[in-house]
Amino acid sequence: MRKLKLQVQTTADGYMGGPNGEMDWMHFPWSDDLNAYLDALTKPVDTIVLGRKLAEGFIPSWEARPEGESQETIDWMNDTPKVVVSGSLTESPWKNATVVGGDLAEAIGELKARPGGDIITYGGSTLAQSLIAAGLVDELHLIVNPTAIGTGLPVFPATGAVQRFQRVDIQPFECGITALCYAPARS
Template sequence: MRKLKLQMQLSVDGYVAGPNGEMDWMRWDWGDDIKNYVKDFTAPVDTLLLGRKLAEGFIPHWAGLMQDPATADHFTKKMVDTHKVVFSKTLKESAWENTDLATGDLVEEVNKLKAMDGGDIVTYGGAGFTSALIKAGLIDEYHLFINPAAIGDGMPIFKQLEGKLSLKLIKSQAFEIGIVVLFYVPAS
């Protein structure tokens, strides 16, 4: 069975965005150390899962970067070329290339994707979509990129939990930029 991995940027105080979606606290001036980590992390990935709200900015952002030779690097190509599945209750058809819509029950749709042949699956969110995946117990690996900033208030991804989620730390790694990656799997 394929693994569903979460790669998510968080503030030190556990938010993925500010109260109005602000992400100006995230560090993006990455060095080769963290770029290589992400390159290795995404190498076995052949499917991206996205919530509709994130997809509306995510997919055009990467497609735009691919148009500029200065930003069309290996990772940009990976984000553009990788098959995407966008979860939506409102869209009737995909406006994006290489992208399918999933409109049915979240658990059924994700389990169907995980049972298919192929590489790993990664999700980048958004906050509501990620919260629903976590609540349903669908995440196999948590790769949390903790940024060196506290923002005081914002959008959490663990607030829908109805009980405790126990995690087992597999690896932690600090990067020159100040980001620490915590790699967890569910403990049970």
């Protein structure tokens, strides 16, 4: 079965966006060691899963071929098939993207059961929290920025229950960011 990786940029205090989704807290420029880490993380990936709100900015941004990104990264982001999770769309307005709706666990379970490489999701917050709450994430990659914002969109859902994880890896980078990789602690 394919592995679902969730990669999110987060603040040191656990938010993946400000109260209105602001991302001005992100730490740049990234160092070469962080870029190499992210390249290795995505190397086995052949599918990207996005929530609709994130897809609306993410897909057009990469299609516009942003300055400062390597041609290899731009090509990978544009060429990798995307699955957009949406309760409102029935078909994709983007090329190289399909839309799934309905039961999230069923849709992701079917995607994970197909042959292929790893799957990565970048969120947004509603999708990330739903995937975590449903126990669908196999690896959680928190890219922790050295900033705190006090309030915002949390990475983890408020389930009312303790969510346990086991550490897979911790990697600090020259730019001050630290990657934390966890897997759900399965009983």
